[in-house]
Amino acid sequence: MPKIFLLDVTNRDGVQTAHLGLAKIEKTIVNMYLNEMGVTQSEFGFPTTHHETNYLNANLELADMGVLCPIRLSGWLRAVKKDVEVAYQLVPKLKYLNLSISTSEQMLSGKFQGRMTRDDVIHSMTEATQAALQLGAVGVGVNAEDASRADVEFLIDFALAGKEAGAERFRYCDTLGYDSPFSIYDRIIKIAEASKMPIELHCHNDLGMAVANSISGAKAAIDAGCDVYINTTINGIGERSGNADLITVILAIKYANYFDNENYSFLENVNLKAAWKTCKYASYAFKVPIPITQPGVGANAFAHASGIHADGVIKDRKNYELYDYEELGRGEPELIVTGRQIVVGEYSGIRGFRNVYDNLEVEFKNEEEARKILELTRFANVEKQKPLVEEELLFIASYPEQARKILTLTP
Numbered sequence: 001m002p003k004i005f006l007l008d009v010t011n012r013d014g015v016q017t018a019h020l021g022l023a024k025i026e027k028t029i030v031n032m033y034l035n036e037m038g039v040t041q042s043e044f045g046f047p048t049t050h051h052e053t054n055y056l057n058a059n060l061e062l063a064d065m066g067v068l069c070p071i072r073l074s075g076w077l078r079a080v081k082k083d084v085e086v087a088y089q090l091v092p093k094l095k096y097l098n099l100s101i102s103t104s105e106q107m108l109s110g111k112f113q114g115r116m117t118r119d120d121v122i123h124s125m126t127e128a129t130q131a132a133l134q135l136g137a138v139g140v141g142v143n144a145e146d147a148s149r150a151d152v153e154f155l156i157d158f159a160l161a162g163k164e165a166g167a168e169r170f171r172y173c174d175t176l177g178y179d180s181p182f183s184i185y186d187r188i189i190k191i192a193e194a195s196k197m198p199i200e201l202h203c204h205n206d207l208g209m210a211v212a213n214s215i216s217g218a219k220a221a222i223d224a225g226c227d228v229y230i231n232t233t234i235n236g237i238g239e240r241s242g243n244a245d246l247i248t249v250i251l252a253i254k255y256a257n258y259f260d261n262e263n264y265s266f267l268e269n270v271n272l273k274a275a276w277k278t279c280k281y282a283s284y285a286f287k288v289p290i291p292i293t294q295p296g297v298g299a300n301a302f303a304h305a306s307g308i309h310a311d312g313v314i315k316d317r318k319n320y321e322l323y324d325y326e327e328l329g330r331g332e333p334e335l336i337v338t339g340r341q342i343v344v345g346e347y348s349g350i351r352g353f354r355n356v357y358d359n360l361e362v363e364f365k366n367e368e369e370a371r372k373i374l375e376l377t378r379f380a381n382v383e384k385q386k387p388l389v390e391e392e393l394l395f396i397a398s399y400p401e402q403a404r405k406i407l408t409l410t411p
């Protein structure tokens with residue numbers, strides 16, 4: 001029975017969004033939350049980008065330690081052999097990769113300006129795939145950028161060539177959000193039937209259909225008997241109008257009419273209970289509020305005002321709610337400090353620092369250890385330029401050596 005997996009790209013597509021970004025420690029906490037959510041894979045960054053090197057290596061260390069486990073951490077690269085070689089010099093323990101190259105006529109003529117033919121595209125992708133596998137990759141996905149505007153027959157050739165070179169997944173990128181649920185179904189079923197490869201769906205939201213397209217594309221892959229990896233981002237944050245929202249995708253698979261059938265298996269490990277805190281953390285870290293209408297986690301997702309609705313939902317929540325808020329980890333009271341507050345900043349001293357950690361019930365072995373963690377929290381503040389939150393404070397205290405690496409930037 002085909003399976004649906006989630007492959008989140010918040011730490012790649014999300015952070016390359018105009019006006020937005022995450023500190024490396026924030027990217028690390030995002031990986032921890034994605035792991036807690038039961039997401040199969042996190043596209044955690046750019047292995048050829050030097051300022052990512054320490055963060056990527058430290059996160060792979062956390063994976064080896066069983067902290068970022070069972071989530072798979074994967075890098076994003078151009079499907080170019082020399083980029084793969086640089087990636088393995090900088091991040092030698094990389095196991096999973098996605099290799100990306102443009103595939104539409106528009107891009108071949110408009111972006112490559114005619115310097116690359118379709119054969120050149122396939123050659124660059126297969127050469128990069130083989131290099132990655134030789135250098136230690138165990139799972140490679142090949143990304144067809146602008147696939148929604150590319151010729152389907154060419155995409156099939158591309159997928160088959162990737163498979164032959166050893167790639168395990170084909171990523172269909174609706175780079176411009178051009179597809180509709182109808183077109184993506186027709187295109188994916190052809191590619192999946194011809195290639196018999198696990199299909200990744202990477203959908204953008206320029207026409208407001210990223211989630212619908214992901215679900216429709218997933219159905220096509222399943223109907224063709226193939227596994228499917230839906231690319232998501234937390235709160236839908238991504239380039240321009242964003243990507244398919246992680247929580248909405250999960251809710252749609254679980255609850256949408258018609259999609260809910262017995263012809264596939266959805267990742268058993270998905271833990272929607274972590275949704276509320278995951279989305280709140282991403283909202284804080286990106287400094288982007290969650291829209292009040294956001295499915296599942298928006299402020300109004302379970303709010304009722306009209307007399308008829310309020311009466312109906314009080315009698316039986318199923319009258320006006322499709323799913324329960326507890327399922328998303330909502331409903332617990334949250335503490336907001338309204339009196340004196342001591343936070344950890346880049347100029348904090350040991351007394352205030354100890355007070356903050358006492359409140360988190362973290363004890364240090366001795367004064368030396370406390371001062372070491374204090375120093376790391378100061379550096380974390382310099383990197384983030386906003387007060388550290390509980391998740392980050394606990395992370396630094398629990399994994400100081402990895403935190404030190406993550407905080408080290410050497411231009």
Ligand SMILES: [Zn+2]
Nearest residue numbers: 013175202239
């Ligand atoms: Zn994208």
